[in-house]
Amino acid sequence: MTTPTTPTAATRAAIALGSNLGDSLATLEGALQALAAATAIDLLACSSWYRSLAIGPAQPDYLNGCCLIRTTLAAEALLEELLRIERAFGRVRGERWGPRTLDLDLLLFGDLQRQEPILTVPHPHMLERPFVLTPLAEIAADWREPRSGHTIGELAARLGAGGLLERRPRPAGPPSMPALERGQPLAS
Ligand code: AMP
Numbered sequence: 713m714t715t716p717t718t719p720t721a722a723t724r725a726a727i728a729l730g731s732n733l734g735d736s737l738a739t740l741e742g743a744l745q746a747l748a749a750a751t752a753i754d755l756l757a758c759s760s761w762y763r764s765l766a767i768g769p770a771q772p773d774y775l776n777g778c779c780l781i782r783t784t785l786a787a788e789a790l791l792e793e794l795l796r797i798e799r800a801f802g803r804v805r806g807e808r809w810g811p812r813t814l815d816l817d818l819l820l821f822g823d824l825q826r827q828e829p830i831l832t833v834p835h836p837h838m839l840e841r842p843f844v845l846t847p848l849a850e851i852a853a854d855w856r857e858p859r860s861g862h863t864i865g866e867l868a869a870r871l872g873a874g875g876l877l878e879r880r881p882r883p884a885g886p887p888s889m890p891a892l893e894r895g896q897p898l899a900s
Contacts, residue, residue, distance in 0.1 A: 736775040759847035776843040
């Protein structure tokens with residue numbers, strides 16, 4: 713059964729965060745706070761941050777991670793919220809694959825499968841990106857990716873950790889995020 717676009721109950725969703733311009737750690741932590749403060753979004757869990765090699769033109773390393781939320785928003789409204797938060801952190805859309813202050817991608821929205829330019833879920837590139845699957849596996853190893861039918865843990869283990877340079881455990885969540893759980897350390 714597919715997830716309705718307009719949920720009647722809360723839907724679990726997974727979001728990828730990335731930054732390679734400015735103070736990336738502060739930006740990513742700020743983005744988590746913005747998500748936690750957003751209407752109709754509960755932040756459930758956050759992964760560690762990973763420093764990773766950029767793909768595309770020569771540019772600084774990225775800091776990447778993932779979080780899980782629960783929301784009563786429809787998928788389109790959630791994506792709008794992610795784009796609003798990107799803009800709030802000064803995201804300017806430059807060259808494709810170019811450096812960015814903040815990039816937020818909707819990875820999974822329940823078991824919804826949708827393929828449109830404005831919204832493709834599961835995210836079309838998530839299965840080929842160690843900087844997505846490795847942090848996501850910290851917090852959602854048992855979640856079955858709906859297209860492949862495999863769990864995130866299986867997919868992450870199969871893909872490996874190519875391009876990941878360093879894992880940085882998150883600082884403890886501020887009091888405004890009581891639901892926050894820290895990702896479990898990876899067995900390395
Ligand atoms: P980018 O900033 O390169 O991630 O691209 C953002 C654009 O991709 C936005 O205009 C979105 O409408 C579109 N898009 C399609 N599917 C997704 C998704 N799953 N997550 C984030 N953006 C998406």
